Amino acid sequence: MIGTMTRRQGLTAIAAAPFATLATVAPHGEGLDAVARRSGLRFGSALSARTNGASADNPAYAAPLRAECGLLVAENEMKWQHLRPAPGAFDFAAFDRIMAWAGQHRMAVRGHNLLWQRRKWMPAWLEKYDFGARPARSASEILIDHITTVTRRYGERIASYDVVNEAVTPETGALEETALSRALGGTEATLDLAFRTAHAEAPHAELVYNDYMSWEPGNAAHRAGVLRLLKGFRRRGVPVHALGVQSHLVTAGPDTGGSARAYERDWRHFLDAVTGMGYRLLITELDVRDNGLPVDPAARDRGVADYARRYLDVMFDYPQLRDVIAWGMCDRFSWIGPFEPRPDKAARRPCPYDADYRAKPLRTAIAQALAAAPRRPA
Numbered sequence: 001m002i003g004t005m006t007r008r009q010g011l012t013a014i015a016a017a018p019f020a021t022l023a024t025v026a027p028h029g030e031g032l033d034a035v036a037r038r039s040g041l042r043f044g045s046a047l048s049a050r051t052n053g054a055s056a057d058n059p060a061y062a063a064p065l066r067a068e069c070g071l072l073v074a075e076n077e078m079k080w081q082h083l084r085p086a087p088g089a090f091d092f093a094a095f096d097r098i099m100a101w102a103g104q105h106r107m108a109v110r111g112h113n114l115l116w117q118r119r120k121w122m123p124a125w126l127e128k129y130d131f132g133a134r135p136a137r138s139a140s141e142i143l144i145d146h147i148t149t150v151t152r153r154y155g156e157r158i159a160s161y162d163v164v165n166e167a168v169t170p171e172t173g174a175l176e177e178t179a180l181s182r183a184l185g186g187t188e189a190t191l192d193l194a195f196r197t198a199h200a201e202a203p204h205a206e207l208v209y210n211d212y213m214s215w216e217p218g219n220a221a222h223r224a225g226v227l228r229l230l231k232g233f234r235r236r237g238v239p240v241h242a243l244g245v246q247s248h249l250v251t252a253g254p255d256t257g258g259s260a261r262a263y264e265r266d267w268r269h270f271l272d273a274v275t276g277m278g279y280r281l282l283i284t285e286l287d288v289r290d291n292g293l294p295v296d297p298a299a300r301d302r303g304v305a306d307y308a309r310r311y312l313d314v315m316f317d318y319p320q321l322r323d324v325i326a327w328g329m330c331d332r333f334s335w336i337g338p339f340e341p342r343p344d345k346a347a348r349r350p351c352p353y354d355a356d357y358r359a360k361p362l363r364t365a366i367a368q369a370l371a372a373a374p375r376r377p378a
Contacts, residue, residue: 033070040376044071045326049094054333056101064329072102073110081123111158115194117167117176131183139183151201162210163198173225192238199239210244215267223270242280253292256303260310280320285327287350295346305361312369331355
């Protein structure tokens with residue numbers, strides 16, 4: 001274990017700086033992906049295809065993407081409810097725009113996701129679908145067709161997929177059910193088929209199970225359920241290569257350092273169990289909810305940066321981790337504000353850049369954690 005306090009030396013809580021002066025908050029003026037590459041890591045971000053949103057079509061948002069990222073992921077555009085509006089119809093237009101922009105700027109793209117195992121996030125038509133007299137066959141054909149169509153369209157341009165997203169119920173650790181999995185004969189059978197199909201159609205790709213179990217209190221049942229799922233994949237010989245750790249972090253108040261230290265032991269036990277089974281790790285959706293922190297933006301930014309730095313130092317101790325993806329670069333478009341407003345109504349500040357596209361202490365904390373990360377083996 002690398003001493004957290006040693007690696008935290010030099011972290012400074014700077015005031016937010018304009019994007020035009022990025023060199024003042026980045027080592028040698030480098031973007032985050034360039035810093036990451038020196039340690040054998042990659043850095044990237046989610047984006048959308050919405051004009052004037054968290055999109056490459058928005059010049060203000062495209063600027064930090066170009067400066068900071070070597071890896072992109074669509075926030076929503078590859079999910080079933082966006083990509084497949086009807087049983088026999090696919091709409092690739094929005095995701096194709098993301099792929100085209102990434103190709104133009106020589107950025108890799110991750111596939112997110114091929115199956116979101118939650119009823120409320122499956123397309124409405126699929127939850128109401130009549131699977132007929134042979135439901136297992138009908139359901140398997142729908143799932144296989146979906147994964148085959150997507151993976152064949154993008155071929156080797158996508159080298160990593162979140163094949164399955166969020167199949168474990170956080171409160172109980174049990175597996176989620178959908179109309180599709182009930183018709184197919186159970187959730188395990190559904191997930192296994194998804195991974196086996198993805199492996200057959202994209203044998204070059206890293207296949208990831210992605211979920212949001214975290215290190216904060218209240219996640220023990222969720223973590224235990226994820227471990228059972230991962231053990232089952234290994235026992236059944238399912239081709240799953242990595243665990244995607246979403247990393248939607250939640251601060252617990254002004255003593256961010258103390259709370260992080262309290263969470264670290266159990267979190268390391270979880271990561272040790274995952275990597276001990278031979279799985280790789282990814283940080284797939286990094287952001288920080290500023291819960292319990294003061295309304296003053298500067299104080300909140302310092303707390304968020306310190307908390308994230310401690311978390312990243314733990315994660316980067318694991319050489320199995322190679323990719324770090326922020327779930328958006330700019331506070332203006334973060335999902336957290338609408339999803340969970342602060343009780344004091346202060347605007348959320350969960351991302352590396354603020355609502356005016358100015359770099360924040362969180363951006364510095366990420367850069368310094370990447371720079372201090374142990375070098376990944378070749």
